[in-house]
Amino acid sequence: MDNLESMYTDIIMEQSTATYNKHELDNKTDSEHGHNPSCGDDITLEIIMDGDKISDLAFTGHGCAISQASTSIMIDVLKGKSKDEALKMISIFLKMVKREEVSEEELDSIEDARALQNISNMPARVKCAELAWYTMEKLLEKN
Amino acid sequence: MTNYEIRKDFPIFDGDKIAYLDSGATTQRPKQVIEAVDNFYRTANANPHRGAYELSIEATNIYENARKKVASFINSPSPEQIIFTRNSSESLNLIAYSYGLNNLKKDDKIVISIMEHHSNLVPWQFVSKKCGCLLEYMYVNEEGLLTDEEIEKKIVPGVKIVGITQISNVLGTINDVKKIVKKAHEVGAIVVVDGAQSVPHIKTDVQDLDCDFLVFSGHKMLSPLGIGVLYGKKELLNKMDPFLFGGDMIEYVYEQETTFAPLPAKFEAGTQNVGGAVGLAAAIDYINSIGMDTIKEIEEELTKYLFDELSKLDFVTIYGPKDLSKKAGVISFNINGVHPHDVASVLDSVGVCVRSGNHCAQPLLRSMDIDSTVRASLYMYNTKEDIDKLINGLNKTYDMFKKWIKK
Structure with a gap:
């Protein structure tokens, strides 16, 4: 399987056009805007925190298939997690796409976000996958 | 001189591995x-x-x-x-x-x-x-x-x-x-x-x-x-x-x-x-030594070929002048419903180098109500074969993405 096919898998393609996480939240408790100036990808994350827990999370914006899929998958896996759990998963995800060392258990812990592991083979696109996760990190650090 | 002869002066094209269509960003250099x-x-x-x-x-x-x-x-x-x-x-x-x-x-x-x-x-x-x-x-x-x-x-x-x-x-x-x-x-x-x-x-x-x-x-x-x-x-x-x-x-x-x-x-x-x-x-x-007139002729012929071939793809939107006498060898386009960065990645996989993004012209793109485009830009060393590679790559991209494109 070449790099391209290993990146544009069915799960990525499906998530890149999925809309169930793409909307505003009525009772959001906070939001954060993320932008890649070099490519124009632009997302806004909205969150509802219930104490320490991410009780709801959604996004609006636009970007390439990788950035959209990464955002949607991130929302799937972080929803319901505590702030600390989420920050840990974000850090593992960011290490994974940058090809830094991550253990098998760590990869398991980020659940479906593992599907983006092969992005690390395409350095030109790593920042597309990272955008949502860095934005989420900023959002959580404020909360 | 023809573009095929000119091309031989550019070491980066040895082996003809890439179709370089990003001269608007930076050109290649001849051995001279x-x-x-x-x-x-x-x-x-x-x-x-x-x-x-x-x-x-x-x-x-x-x-x-x-x-x-x-x-x-x-x-x-x-x-x-x-x-x-x-x-x-x-x-x-x-x-x-x-x-x-x-x-x-x-x-x-x-x-x-x-x-x-x-x-x-x-x-x-x-x-x-x-x-x-x-x-x-x-x-x-x-x-x-x-x-x-x-x-x-x-x-x-x-x-x-x-x-x-x-x-x-x-x-x-x-x-x-x-x-x-x-x-x-x-x-x-x-x-x-x-x-x-x-x-x-x-x-x-x-x-x-x-x-x-x-x-x-x-x-x-x-x-x-x-x-x-x-x-x-x-x-x-x-x-x-x-x-x-x-x-x-x-x-x-x-x-x-x-x-x-x-x-x-x-x-x-x-x-x-x-x-x-x-x-x-x-x-x-x-x-x-080549002559500006010759360079212009080569580029005009290639621009027309590129424009005509792109126009045949019904899944592609071309931006900018349709009157080619007012258009240089720079063509921005999109595959409808596919983000330019994804297009560029697929093209990269078949050896075609194009630019994707906002091309350091955000106000222009905003005024046209688009976020980004794919851009192919030509120079004297490009050939019809480069353009054919691009077109094949675009067909491949469309085939890959079409079932996911939201109408």
């Missing part, structure tokens, strides 16, 4: 340029304008001869009106700082086209904020063209600076700079022409255009990175303050006062990029 730069560092390198020894004098002569070559290439009345910079952006910043900040007053107007690259836009925002002037835009019509009405409407008394790109780096639109210059001069404005996309491709004569400033980058015309040009009218350059201060741009330096060197040294602080100037001179020799 690479060898000229190599030869300079092997045989003639020294700090110009400083040493009293033979090698330094040789480096100085080489540098000043490069200036003469550039002057003659754009028909500058004299070599000292050619200032070497790093690139077009630096040239434009020089004009904004040294001319703009010192000559504009509150409520003066600066008019630029919406097609400007950020480098001919952001400096004018800075100047207008500092001076309290107004920055206004000439907008394009649905075909990406500046109409006479728009030019007449925007370039009016009170306008002091007009900034215009000769060829749009996004749409390929060829602007009628001569007409804009004439209009601007009628209302007492000076004109800054961004020649980054035009000087490498079409014969540019600054005296015929009558522009006040023209900038371009060496790396977009076969030269090494890091050498650019500012041309200016002598009376303007003479009146302007220096942009950067330091070595080699002075006459006498006292503890509290300094007098500055005459043109062009006044604007060239610090040790100059002689290697870059050597490369630019070699690039001009190379371009002249």
Whole structure:
């Protein structure tokens, strides 16, 4: 399987056009805007925190298939997690796409976000996958 | 010479592994340029304008001869009106700082086209904020063209600076700079022409255009990175303050006062990029050996082929002029419903190099209500086979994505 096919898998393609996480939240408790100036990808994350827990999370914006899929998958896996759990998963995800060392258990812990592991083979696109996760990190650090 | 013969001079195309369609970003270099730069560092390198020894004098002569070559290439009345910079952006910043900040007053107007690259836009925002002037835009019509009405409407008394790109780096639109210059001069404005996309491709004569400033980058015309040009009218350059201060741009330096060197040294602080100037001179020799007319013919034929082939793809939207007499070899397009970065990644996998994104022209794209485009840009070494590879790659992309595209 070449790099391209290993990146544009069915799960990525499906998530890149999925809309169930793409909307505003009525009772959001906070939001954060993320932008890649070099490519124009632009997302806004909205969150509802219930104490320490991410009780709801959604996004609006636009970007390439990788950035959209990464955002949607991130929302799937972080929803319901505590702030600390989420920050840990974000850090593992960011290490994974940058090809830094991550253990098998760590990869398991980020659940479906593992599907983006092969992005690390395409350095030109790593920042597309990272955008949502860095934005989420900023959002959580404020909360 | 044909493009197939020209191509053989470019080592990067050995083995024909890539279809390089990103010359609008930077061109490739022929061996004649690479060898000229190599030869300079092997045989003639020294700090110009400083040493009293033979090698330094040789480096100085080489540098000043490069200036003469550039002057003659754009028909500058004299070599000292050619200032070497790093690139077009630096040239434009020089004009904004040294001319703009010192000559504009509150409520003066600066008019630029919406097609400007950020480098001919952001400096004018800075100047207008500092001076309290107004920055206004000439907008394009649905075909990406500046109409006479728009030019007449925007370039009016009170306008002091007009900034215009000769060829749009996004749409390929060829602007009628001569007409804009004439209009601007009628209302007492000076004109800054961004020649980054035009000087490498079409014969540019600054005296015929009558522009006040023209900038371009060496790396977009076969030269090494890091050498650019500012041309200016002598009376303007003479009146302007220096942009950067330091070595080699002075006459006498006292503890509290300094007098500055005459043109062009006044604007060239610090040790100059002689290697870059050597490369630019070699690039001009190379371009002249082919001939601007031949380059234009090759590019026009390829532009037509590219435009026609893209037009056959019903899943593709092309932006900019449809009248190819007003369009250079720069074509922006999208596969409907597929993001340009995804298109570029698939094209990359089949060896096709294109640009994707906003092309440093966010206001233009915003005005067209699009986020980004794929851009293919051509030069004299491209071939129909490069374009065929692009078209095949686009078909592959569409096949991969079509079942996911939301109508």
